[in-house]
Amino acid sequence: MAALEIAGLAKAFEHHRVLDSVDLSVAAGTMVAILGASGSGKTTLLRLVAGFERADAGTIRIGGETASGPGVHLPPERRRIGYMAQEGALFPHLSVADNVLFGLPRPQRRDRRRAEELLALAGLPASYAGRAPHELSGGEQSRVALARALAPKPRLVLLDEPFAALDPGLRTETRQAVAAALLAAGATALLVTHDQPEALSMGREVAVLREGRLVQVARPEALYRRPLDAQLARFVGEAVLVSGQATDGTVRCSLGRLALAPDMPDGEVEVLIRPEQIRLVPPGESADALARVNGVTFYGHDASVSLVLSEVAGAPELSARVAGHMCPRIGEEVGIRVEGPVTVFRVA
Template sequence: MSELKIAGLGKHFGKQRVLDNITLDVGQGSLLALLGPSGSGKTTLLRLLCGFERCDGGSIHIGGRLVSSPDVHLPPEHRHIGYVPQEGALFPHLSVADNIVFGLPRAERRQRHRVAELLEMVGLPASFAERAPQQLSGGQQQRVALARALAPKPALVLLDEPFSALDAALRGETRQAVAAALDASNTTALMVTHDQAEALTMGSQVAVLWQGRLLQVASPQTLYQRPASAALADFVGDAILLPGEAGNGEALCLLGRLPLLDDMPQGAVNVLLRPEQICLQPAGGSAPQAEVIDVSYYGHDASVRLMLADGSLLAARVPGHRSPQPGQRVSLSVEGAVACFAAPQQAQEASGGRGGLPAGATRLQHSPALFRHGS
């Protein structure tokens, strides 16, 4: 049974439709990452789940209980939801222990019920119980906020961009601690984020929300390798789109004859590659050739901008220790199978003139080779 079930959910503010027919199932003990740009409707969905707004259509069930529909609106305090905001929002005048038990019944607050257990669960020592929140790092405060959310044993935990205020060094460590705590407590969770790496790292499923509509709900691997559209491919990571011809399980494009993933369209297509699939070797042989235009070096890896023989530009991602020099000539090969999308005219015919892109998606401009950096 799904711990969280959203069916056909809709919300208007005046004449503006903010959420349109949202349907999601989040199973017991799993974490769904809701990914979308600013203005996509993520905050409105959280407010509907919490009970701060009424829905115009559809329904929300939590733990098998109907909590929201056009005719039913359970108050927030009766929904049994834990909430972790962006910056923890701990009470500065209370100790860590008192923050954790704040939402419990009075008797359990006095006993500091499960404080040591919850601190251990989020990866903090029991000795932190007597500290003030301001004596903790940002990552430690977020862990305390999660412990507070888990203390009442909620049916659902909502995480609202919980790592956005942390620096890069703390983000990875805190993500791991939060994921481990949710898993240990078998708690169902929905995390809202605009960070693609965060969504792919933490979610057992990722749902992409775009202008109030769900474009795709899939595992992180499926979303990255088989995005539902070219626009979605461009949003989730870095995308290279090359025109080509698909048939018999292969696609022929500027980078040669490439194996296709199963169930890809045939005929005129745009081939999707990820920059890390492009391998660079010393120039020579019959492989496609390119010139290195520039290199962005990040230490662990490097982004290499390349110009093909016909003047087309694309980018590759290589290990930092193997980054080439600008002006160098290289040969290109592609690792792994690739996805593809029906070319624009073919997609329009198949979709009745809508171009094959989901509602709310932005059409990409096609050229002999296109590299676009995901936001």
């Protein structure tokens, strides 16, 4: 059963369309990540679901109950949602425990043990209960905010870029803790983010929002491997795009003849190759094409190598991802092999 159903949702601010006929459904107990650049309308979508803003058109059903629809607007406090704002938004005048228990009926707000259970769920020690919010690090604040959102057992948890303000090391760790807590609570969640790795790693499905419209809703793998168009391909990850001619399950392009993914169009196409699909082999071994190394950015565990094809005049630079210990030198001649089937887009 879908815990959240959105149909035909639209919203405009001062005649500027922010959301346009958005349809989305989130299955109970799963998380859907809304991925979009800034200004794509993703936060507005979340705020409409929360009830902070009123939709112009369309319906929002939470747990089967109509929260927004023609003539219906349930106020936020009656939607039974959990909301985790950017940077947590902990109440600065309350202790961690009082923050966590804020949404519970008055008699339960004294229950210290309940607060400690909820903190444990979010991966925080019980000793944090008496602390003031400002004594916590950013990551810890996020976890308290999650515990607070989960406390009243909401039908749906909304996460508004909760990790954006954290530094990268803390981000991964906090993300995992939050994902684990949501899973343990069996919560249905909607996550809004502009961070591709975050969306791909956390969402059971990822919905990409572009200029107020949902362009694709898919499992992370499918979205990454088979995006609907070239722009989307570049948005969800690094992409090498070359032109080619597709026939009978293969495509001819400057990198040789490559295998096509199933159900791909024939004819004049644009070929999507992910940098990690490009393998470098010593010259002389069998290769799809030859190239010269033009530049190397070394990251440690891996490296990004920019290549220029040797046999094609005026060919664009390609970029390949190689494991750190296989990193070539600048100026070196290498063979290129493309691994796995590729996706193509028909050229309009």
